[in-house]
Amino acid sequence: MTRKVTTRFPNYLFTRDTNGRSIAKKASIGENVHLGSNVTIYPKVRIGDRSVVMDGAVLGRIPLPNMTMNRPVTSEYCDLVIGPESIIGCNTVLYTGSRLGSNVLVSDLTSIREGCSIGEGVIIGRGVMALYDCRIGSFSRIQDQAHLVGNMVIEEHVFIGMGVMTANDNDVYTSRFGSTAVCFQAPVIRSLAVIGTGAVLLPGIEIGMGAMVAAGAVVTRDVPAWTVVGGVPARHIREIPNEWRRAI
């Protein structure tokens, strides 16, 4: 039911400056980067030119399992790459081994786990929690306090409203103890789709290109492209009007 994992915190070397910054010797900071006070930067972090890292942010931390965790976790430093002209907000926590494009904005008090790939110009709001291995396409926006499960796929120009919640394990009832195989199936959101405030997306569903999910909906089945759904459980409401399609 549980399984022992050795949790040893790797050694690393930091420099500590007079403004409260702890910067690993193996980190790489670009030109004209602004670092706020009290930031912590772990090894293998690479920050692109002209980026801003606000106060209290922690970049490149490793995942640390306790003995009861099901999913295997590797506590090793990998490259955390932040593209040029990006902004990382105050007290935000980015894990090791993710890749952010240029002009990405990650706001305050947000956390992004390891293995994520985030395209150019993406905006991620405050208090957002993204799990491991998420892919977020260029110019998509994730509003405050949304949750992205592990392995989630979000294509380009997607809009995800405040507090949207997602799930990736339909078999959690049995899989949580490791007694059955876990087959994580995260939601997939095709390009140009909009997910309304407070909606819930169940495991493995696909939101089609340009589709729209109404606020507060619970989506239990695939949503065809260019349609609007809403309610609990979410049902077809209408097609996306032609004038909307032309306007985007």
Added chain:
Amino acid sequence: MTRKVTTRFPNYLFTRDTNGRSIAKKASIGENVHLGSNVTIYPKVRIGDRSVVMDGAVLGRIPLPNMTMNRPVTSEYCDLVIGPESIIGCNTVLYTGSRLGSNVLVSDLTSIREGCSIGEGVIIGRGVMALYDCRIGSFSRIQDQAHLVGNMVIEEHVFIGMGVMTANDNDVYTSRFGSTAVCFQAPVIRSLAVIGTGAVLLPGIEIGMGAMVAAGAVVTRDVPAWTVVGGVPARHIREIPNEWRRAI
């Protein structure tokens, strides 16, 4: 579809003390103010007498746009005024240009954007995210993890439950690319109203004086004063009983 914004981080001067505090030379700290460790205080912050700022809090940060943001953002320091005897929690992030009354409690890991006006005695819980230009009337309470959209109006003695989500843009499907005009219409909550845990409030709706929204409701239309609504979408359930009105 996107638009270039010059993002330059303004220069400022800080003093750095031995307890990890970075305090801008142009900040004003009242008498008997307690500052925790590792706080960062930007220019034009004014903290009233006998207030407490807990560890890791960041006060007066400026908003920083990336190139893909629709809404114009001004990255300039304005007054952030915190009234006397107020409390700002650990690792909380307050933006520049807001105004908090006396005896305000903002708890841990919360963020309040620029231009907000928060009355006397307001309590704001942990993990709350308030966007720009919100008005919160005296003695209102915003519970943990609630989200307040930009321009939201909350009158006095309002109670907003945990995880309540709000929206302010019914036209987000088309407005998100800037190709149609954006007309933000935030919810308005009249005095003495109660919003239940996990409710979702849609753009432009008005919750009448003393009304009550049940937990988990999705409110798509105005709620008349002194009525109770609930469900998805929210429907009229009953009038507020007279004995309740007398008791508040």
Added chain:
Amino acid sequence: MTRKVTTRFPNYLFTRDTNGRSIAKKASIGENVHLGSNVTIYPKVRIGDRSVVMDGAVLGRIPLPNMTMNRPVTSEYCDLVIGPESIIGCNTVLYTGSRLGSNVLVSDLTSIREGCSIGEGVIIGRGVMALYDCRIGSFSRIQDQAHLVGNMVIEEHVFIGMGVMTANDNDVYTSRFGSTAVCFQAPVIRSLAVIGTGAVLLPGIEIGMGAMVAAGAVVTRDVPAWTVVGGVPARHIREIPNEWRRAI
């Protein structure tokens, strides 16, 4: 309607090291404990051997009331005990007077209030907010951004999904002003139960042993053991299949 509370921040003595750590002289740190940068550790914190406290975490803060708070709050340092081989995430805030068992994982940007009791091997995700006096049984898991109200009881091996919200006061409409007695009745979740992503649990309801609440459900009544409920409001869907019971 409101009531004056004297808010005085107690005096304490800290040592400040070169890595930005503020550690109260009365704190007790076990052997082979890793402390990240910029952590703040208040008096009466006791950290077990081989535990890890990540960067920016604040351990042992006292609750501080403002003048408008209904519930009496004691601003005194009590023991905050963290068992051996536990992990506390980045920028997380633990209050004074709670007790965490061994091998507990509390992830980043989470806050746990005073008086909580957390069993061995519990996993608490990122952005979780637990209020005062919660009990969480051994090996239970609380996913990211969930909210646990005050006095909540969670037995062993429970799984609580992302963004689950809870409430503990059915009389909030009148009790919020202190004009009627408050009788907090938090949800009780019996062992082996599963609560789906984004569900809302109302005051005083009991989720029976091994029961399952579907994602997005609003639970307004007790849920019998070994049954599945879902919807708004939540209704009986089926019994838990025998093969599921055997698999856990």
